[in-house]
Amino acid sequence: MPPILPNITLETGKEPKHSIIWLHGLGADGEDFVPIAEELELPVAVRYIFPHAPMRPVTINGGYVMRAWYDILTGAASAEISANIGRREDSEGIRASQIQIEELIAQERQRGVAAKNIFLAGFSQGGAVVLHTGLRHPEQLGGILALSTYLPLPQTLQAEADACAKVTPIFMAHGHGDPVIPYAFGKASADMLSRQHYELEWHGYDMPHAVCPEEIRDIELWLARRLSG
Template sequence: MTATILPAVEIQTGPSPTHAVIWLHGLGADGHDFEPVIDEFDADRLPFTRFVFPHAPTRPVTINGGYVMRAWYDIVSSDFSTRREDPAGVHESAAQIEALIARENERGIPDSRIVLAGFSQGGAIALHTALRHPRRLAGVLALSTYLPLADTLAAEASEANAKTPIFMAHGLSDPVIPCDFGKASADLLKAAGYPLEWRSYPMDHSLCLEEVQDLELWLAHVMSR
């Protein structure tokens, strides 16, 4: 069964883009959330790029009292010592991101020129999907997040993306996803051999200017390969 193509905000930095960034928002937000970041990038440093900001489906979220909101998966527990994410929701969202990758292929952009990016819950889906994707991607941006379903990665990981660059960043005072929890995911991925760059910043569950500048440099590097 073909996954639904999610509605999305799209921004092109030039005609006939040669690269794409599929950027996933966090819990309760939507595809407009990270539009302003593009204005902060120096367009001259990046190739013509299509930024795709999909809107997550709406679903009840257990830790928010079952309130229906845009979410990539249900969060069933606030306890970081147990599995928090609903596996069925993670797999559903991963299939929807795969459909967006396939659409970029149809538009002429190969997997090797596509970056998966995401913040918080969106970053978790970006990591999950990219590390299992069957063809080499340009890179993965995972911001203020963690690796979901970590116990299944060894069995499900794609050899094609075993050496794909990963950029993980986190706020030192993040009250939503503790920095140490995100760092533990980064350490796990490094131990598994993934080429991962880790950064932390004096902020909470957000982005800061220094981080945006680092993202621009990292994107310019992986898009030039």
Template sequence: MSRPPIEIETAPNPTASVILMHGLGADGNDFVPIAGELDLSAVGPVRFVFPNAPVIPVTLNGGYQMPAWFDIAATDFNVQEDAAGLRRSQATIEAVIANEKARGIAADRIVVAGFSQGCAMALLTGLRHTERLGGIVGLSGWLPLAASTAAERHAANHDTPVFLGHGRQDPMVPIARALQSRDALAALGYTVEWHEYAMAHSVCMEEVADLNDFLLRVLR
């Protein structure tokens, strides 16, 4: 990471953690407001962790350097996936998860989440993690390295609840791509809670409410 993660605790001595990865060109600050919009008091103190992606050249944007979890070469995310970049960032998120465990948070009280590129990282990392997590959340994104998921996924997270939310008018990551990801996960036997909204490439209050309900259930 280019900078340490941003952390917000809802109260001292957290007993659960939500790790939320931002999208392309943003940073950890992008989703800090969501910590104030969610009410997870029923599950006890929660630590929100907002990692910062490294600054790298992005091919799709003419090689311009910006925060990105991995390079994107084409608008078709199935083409020329940056497998090396994805796996480097996977190792970064694994280190964040390990740090939460070292601070006393049980794996099944950790949720990995992300928006857009961050969604890709949440799915990539969460499905392959070697201990059962509390949940996996993907907002306005897609399943990366889909062809290798079946071989690389870990049985520990086969039953981990997955929340996917997407905008029907998303011009950046078309909803058809997200539906393909949903169906690929369902075909592998995952329980996917699917939500779609009348929005573009963003987050709406209805989605925040649905996410709040999901987190209350998986962290209860």
């Protein structure tokens, strides 16, 4: 088994029975979403886990080594990204990250957290990985938050998805002015999942490839409805 990813762990109370595993985007690290998590006012104690992606060369950035959940095998122009991001994918890298996130889920299960109380959250690349992983996980999770992202490897989903994922709530959100992952691309992923009867809630915001205060409040409300003692 691979070693547990290095991560930042933040507990909002004693002996939390709920966990949120939150993945950053390309080139960032686990620190990225700590401030946002600290803003959230939730009704129960939560253990946040912010893993650091491995360092790897990224083709889209000229092979520069940075933290990335998988390689992006497209050119640098946003139009080319829009056309190809779902066609030429680093399936090996995506699946390697899936295994590493499954290890973090298993760690929380060993700590006594029920699967239904484990949430996966991620932004951009991190959001793609949590969608990929959560929809294939063999237990119903508490929920999946996929922010400014898309569904990777969509052609394999029907064969690989677990039936439990049909009832795992999904929160997807995207900026109308996103120049990195176009809004239409994220919306197309959400529409595909909705057509396949996943329990999905979609939000669009007037923002670029980012997170905005309105989105944070919607995340807080969405989580609060699903967290219980």
